[in-house]
Amino acid sequence: xxxxxxxxMGGDNGSSVVVSAIKQFLKDNNDVEITVCGKKEELxxxxxxxxxxxxxxxxxxxxxxxxxxxxxxxxxxxxxRTMKEIKADAVVSCGSTGGFLSAATINLKLIPGVKRAALVxxxxxxxxxxxxxxxxxxxxxxxxxxxxxxxALMGKLYSESVYGVKQPKTYLLSNGAEEGKGAPEVKEAxxxxxxxxxxxxxxxxxxxxALSGEADVVVADxxxxxxxxxxxxxxxxxxxxxIKSAFKKNLWSKIGYLHVRKGMKEMSETLDYKxxxxxxxxGINGNVIKAHGSSDEVAFYSALRVAKVLTEKSVVEQIKKGxxxx
Amino acid sequence: xxxxxxxxMGGDNGSSVVVSAIKQFLKDNNDVEITVCGKKEELxxxxxxxxxxxxxxxxxxxxxxxxxxxxxxxxxxxxxRTMKEIKADAVVSCGSTGGFLSAATINLKLIPGVKRAALVxxxxxxxxxxxxxxxxxxxxxxxxxxxxxxxALMGKLYSESVYGVKQPKTYLLSNGAEEGKGAPEVKEAxxxxxxxxxxxxxxxxxxxxALSGEADVVVADxxxxxxxxxxxxxxxxxxxxxIKSAFKKNLWSKIGYLHVRKGMKEMSETLDYKxxxxxxxxGINGNVIKAHGSSDEVAFYSALRVAKVLTEKSVVEQIKKGxxxx
Numbered sequence: 001x002x003x004x005x006x007x008x009m010g011g012d013n014g015s016s017v018v019v020s021a022i023k024q025f026l027k028d029n030n031d032v033e034i035t036v037c038g039k040k041e042e043l044x045x046x047x048x049x050x051x052x053x054x055x056x057x058x059x060x061x062x063x064x065x066x067x068x069x070x071x072x073x074x075x076x077x078x079x080x081r082t083m084k085e086i087k088a089d090a091v092v093s094c095g096s097t098g099g100f101l102s103a104a105t106i107n108l109k110l111i112p113g114v115k116r117a118a119l120v121x122x123x124x125x126x127x128x129x130x131x132x133x134x135x136x137x138x139x140x141x142x143x144x145x146x147x148x149x150x151x152a153l154m155g156k157l158y159s160e161s162v163y164g165v166k167q168p169k170t171y172l173l174s175n176g177a178e179e180g181k182g183a184p185e186v187k188e189a190x191x192x193x194x195x196x197x198x199x200x201x202x203x204x205x206x207x208x209x210a211l212s213g214e215a216d217v218v219v220a221d222x223x224x225x226x227x228x229x230x231x232x233x234x235x236x237x238x239x240x241x242x243i244k245s246a247f248k249k250n251l252w253s254k255i256g257y258l259h260v261r262k263g264m265k266e267m268s269e270t271l272d273y274k275x276x277x278x279x280x281x282x283g284i285n286g287n288v289i290k291a292h293g294s295s296d297e298v299a300f301y302s303a304l305r306v307a308k309v310l311t312e313k314s315v316v317e318q319i320k321k322g323x324x325x326x
Numbered sequence: 327x328x329x330x331x332x333x334x335m336g337g338d339n340g341s342s343v344v345v346s347a348i349k350q351f352l353k354d355n356n357d358v359e360i361t362v363c364g365k366k367e368e369l370x371x372x373x374x375x376x377x378x379x380x381x382x383x384x385x386x387x388x389x390x391x392x393x394x395x396x397x398x399x400x401x402x403x404x405x406x407r408t409m410k411e412i413k414a415d416a417v418v419s420c421g422s423t424g425g426f427l428s429a430a431t432i433n434l435k436l437i438p439g440v441k442r443a444a445l446v447x448x449x450x451x452x453x454x455x456x457x458x459x460x461x462x463x464x465x466x467x468x469x470x471x472x473x474x475x476x477x478a479l480m481g482k483l484y485s486e487s488v489y490g491v492k493q494p495k496t497y498l499l500s501n502g503a504e505e506g507k508g509a510p511e512v513k514e515a516x517x518x519x520x521x522x523x524x525x526x527x528x529x530x531x532x533x534x535x536a537l538s539g540e541a542d543v544v545v546a547d548x549x550x551x552x553x554x555x556x557x558x559x560x561x562x563x564x565x566x567x568x569i570k571s572a573f574k575k576n577l578w579s580k581i582g583y584l585h586v587r588k589g590m591k592e593m594s595e596t597l598d599y600k601x602x603x604x605x606x607x608x609g610i611n612g613n614v615i616k617a618h619g620s621s622d623e624v625a626f627y628s629a630l631r632v633a634k635v636l637t638e639k640s641v642v643e644q645i646k647k648g649x650x651x652x
Contacts, residue, residue, distance in 0.1 A: 141508060141509050226533070231553070242593040246589025255582070259581055
């Protein structure tokens with residue numbers, strides 16, 4: 001049995017998408033037990049299917065670390081503490097990233113030796129079926145070169161254990177491919193990785209090639225990584241909107257759409273973050289999964305699937321071992 | 327007469343695209359005089375149309391500041407010096423950004439009071455015909471909060487003088503919209519802009535909304551700005567490729583394409599950087615225009631047009647005045 005604890009509150013779309021996702025997930029996976037924390041009256045559909053814990057307070061999206069700690073009985077804090085108490089395998093939330101990071105770090109601690117946790121997620125690439133693991137996409141506001149070098153190691157271990165990639169090609173996200181390009185911390189990380197003979201280290205990569213399918217792991221500081229994530233997301237959305245209106249122009253274009261519907265659907269499936277959804281807070285001593293704040297049912301379902309996979313692949317154990325041997 | 331000096335070398339596509347762009351530009355603009363620097367034998371088609379200065383050395387793409395200075399007789403250095411000597415209005419190059427920045431700063435100097443130059447370019451937005459001015463997209467590897475605040479001022483003056491925007495809405499690129507989000511330098515810049523009552527300052531903007539058409543000016547440090555630029559560029563390219571293959575699937579999808587060709591063309595024109603092409607090195611005492619390294623004829627033509635517009639709008643004078651009054 002895989003035991004997952006879910007924080008049902010704090011997402012942009014309310015608890016109802018979380019409830020639907022859990023119902024569907026339990027239907028599809030009979031080897032999973034879910035404990036859900038949140039406003040009890042919103043979770044009545046889950047009674048009998050899950051353990052429901054009433055925790056009506058919500059951590060606001062913009063909450064800082066201190067505020068999160070003050071909100072002891074918020075669904076987020078209760079979920080994390082419950083995970084620890086019942087020795088569950090994973091915890092999932094679509095609430096505030098900063099709040100989730102603080103609460104998880106304080107309650108579960110970092111893996112010994114880890115300097116900073118990083119938010120890691122697989123991104124779709126140009127090559128169908130191939131993902132690239134990118135971290136940190138938003139757990140930190142700034143990172144040192146040493147932290148980036150450690151992210152490279154954690155990213156590599158993640159790619160190996162979750163995707164079974166052998167000798168993942170690991171790059172640093174930078175403003176130029178050549179050695180010596182980049183912000184000071186990128187240059188420092190480059191030096192550390194090069195001098196330590198980091199297996200699979202392939203140098204710098206520019207943002208325009210990060211999704212080309214060449215890289216298995218791309219490392220960035222949390223601020224730039226978040227810019228990257230949201231820039232690609234924004235551009236994909238703008239283009240999808242434009243494509244839709246191009247097809248809606250007149251009867252002929254509508255007929256045109258019928259002929260390319262399949263190809264277009266394939267594209268949006270390849271690029272849709274919802275299908276890869278669920279970012280892990282890598283470096284924390286436990287499987288802590290952050291679903292997108294604006295998750296719909298599909299995206300939250302996908303985050304639950306990530307929680308299950310990370311448990312089955314023993315990612316935290318792999319990271320621990322990898323860090324010990326580094 | 328607008329006098330433009332062109333560095334014909336150093337681009338990814340060689341000097342031939344530059345030669346074609348200049349020929350076409352001179353045909354379309356009889357109020358422009360061009361002086362071109364580069365390998366004389368590659369510029370023979372321009373004899374009689376421009377002043378041609380033989381400067382066969384090329385600044386390599388990855389050149390650092392010191393190397394650029396050593397290459398005194400490179401086409402890039404000669405172009406900048408020539409601009410100064412003949413009192414030309416603008417200089418254009420598609421060579422190394424770092425090299426161009428160093429050479430321009432040393433020869434032309436910064437505008438008095440400017441801390442750092444920034445690379446600024448208009449980006450297309452979701453709203454047809456509306457651009458957003460983004461800086462710095464790659465002149466610097468890191469910036470302080472004070473520098474970001476000054477970029478905001480230069481960006482605002484640029485938006486006003488080039489696009490005639492009244493009270494441009496100016497944002498800081500960040501990992502969250504709320505005050506207090508972002509890298510330390512973003513927080514510092516926020517404080518400076520807020521406390522000084524900066525006209526039009528509208529707070530932070532996430533990367534996914536930067537091209538939504540809401541912002542007139544978006545300010546970033548040179549590293550994150552470059553990640554943003556290349557992430558959007560990369561995503562647009564991946565999607566275009568996927569759309570093309572969706573249309574090429576079979577006879578029916580090819581017929582489908584015929585029906586939406588116009589809409590698709592409109593989209594690529596809206597999003598094509600080539601049409602807005604040519605980034606200015608803002609803050610330098612002169613109109614210094616960087617064309618994309620991989621410029622084709624259309625993109626380089628567009629950079630020449632930018633050079634002419636910046637001259638006609640007296641952008642450098644406007645920045646000087648604006649800084650004096652700040």
